[in-house]
Amino acid sequence: MRTPRTSRTQSAPDRNRGSRFVRHANRQTAVAAGVATAVLAGAIGTGAVSGTTPTSSTTSTTGTSTAATITKSSSSATTSESSSKRAASTSTVAAASAPTTTTSTAVASSGGS
Amino acid sequence: MLAASALTNADWYLMRSSGVVALVLLTASFVLGVATFRRWRPMELPRFVTASLHRSVSLLAVVFLAAHVVTAIADPYAVLGLAAAFIPFLAGRNAFWVGLGAVSLDLFIALILSSLLRARIGARAWKTIHWTAYLSWPLALAHSFGTGSDAGALWLRAVGASCVVAVGAAVVWRLAAPRFKHLEPRAVSL
Numbered sequence: 001m002r003t004p005r006t007s008r009t010q011s012a013p014d015r016n017r018g019s020r021f022v023r024h025a026n027r028q029t030a031v032a033a034g035v036a037t038a039v040l041a042g043a044i045g046t047g048a049v050s051g052t053t054p055t056s057s058t059t060s061t062t063g064t065s066t067a068a069t070i071t072k073s074s075s076s077a078t079t080s081e082s083s084s085k086r087a088a089s090t091s092t093v094a095a096a097s098a099p100t101t102t103t104s105t106a107v108a109s110s111g112g113s
Numbered sequence: 114m115l116a117a118s119a120l121t122n123a124d125w126y127l128m129r130s131s132g133v134v135a136l137v138l139l140t141a142s143f144v145l146g147v148a149t150f151r152r153w154r155p156m157e158l159p160r161f162v163t164a165s166l167h168r169s170v171s172l173l174a175v176v177f178l179a180a181h182v183v184t185a186i187a188d189p190y191a192v193l194g195l196a197a198a199f200i201p202f203l204a205g206r207n208a209f210w211v212g213l214g215a216v217s218l219d220l221f222i223a224l225i226l227s228s229l230l231r232a233r234i235g236a237r238a239w240k241t242i243h244w245t246a247y248l249s250w251p252l253a254l255a256h257s258f259g260t261g262s263d264a265g266a267l268w269l270r271a272v273g274a275s276c277v278v279a280v281g282a283a284v285v286w287r288l289a290a291p292r293f294k295h296l297e298p299r300a301v302s303l
Contacts, residue, residue, distance in 0.1 A: 011159070014158070014159050015159060015161075017158060017159075018158045018159040018161060018162045018165075021155075021156075021158055021162055022162055022165040022166060022169070025166055025169075026166075026169045026173075029141075029169070029170060029173060030173055033134050033137075033138060033173060033177060036130075036134050036137075037127070037130045037131050037134045037177065037180075038130075040129075040130035040133060040134070041123075041126040041127050041129070041130040041131075042126075044126045044129055044130060044263070045122065045123070045126045049263070049266060049268050
């Protein structure tokens with residue numbers, strides 16, 4: 001005499017439903033996390049959220065004046081500490097690499113006249 | 114020029130965003146771990162659903178933690194060598210706060226390894242490591258607020274506060290659990 005299949009048979013739909021739910025939730029979570037990372041990175045990079053870009057990283061080596069570099073650095077004063085330090089670090093490099101002949105040229109030219 | 118700057122600092126931006134997402138995923142893993150203990154059944158689904166979600170969210174957190182660590186190592190400004198990512202308090206900048214992140218990472222690695230080796234190390238050792246690894250969450254939170262470039266930003270504070278509320282609610286829920294035998298945790302592999 002065959003025994004009726006009870007609990008095992010009855011729980012199979014539940015197991016399938018649970019497995020489908022887990023697969024769906026896993027996919028949704030992974031996609032959401034990836035999208036969130038990309039969007040947040042973009043928001044940080046474009047300055048849409050605070051504490052963002054080291055503004056003086058855009059320093060062009062064509063800028064000859066140290067004062068101009070300092071102005072750029074101070075414009076990032078509202079950012080967080082790390083951003084400021086990072087910006088200051090970059091501007092220091094920019095200042096060091098900037099030509100220093102501007103002032104001396106002016107003096108020389110004024111002396112010449 | 115702006116685009117060039119964005120590309121130059123892409124690893125920095127990715128480091129920060131992946132760190133935040135990893136923190137959120139760690140929080141979700143924490144809460145789901147408590148829910149597994151409480152045998153929570155969302156929408157009357159089978160109990161294994163919660164455990165499976167706990168496991169998969171934890172593994173997803175590993176992926177984003179790896180992205181966070183790799184980009185941190187690649188970022189020259191962070192002055193974080195490969196060793197400092199895993200050995201606490203060796204970083205050249207913000208050694209203490211970065212060290213907390215390293216401890217958190219180590220605990221998470223121990224959690225994963227112990228779960229992979231659960232059959233060999235036994236349930237008791239596995240459970241001890243598993244519960245100890247829950248410390249990785251507060252350490253990660255302190256790390257993000259102590260050293261993050263966005264530590265003072267309102268949006269990050271909001272994210273952190275949400276994580277604290279979620280974990281706090283889960284802990285209260287856990288402590289309110291009746292101490293019945295049927296609520297004892299089963300071994301859930303990661």
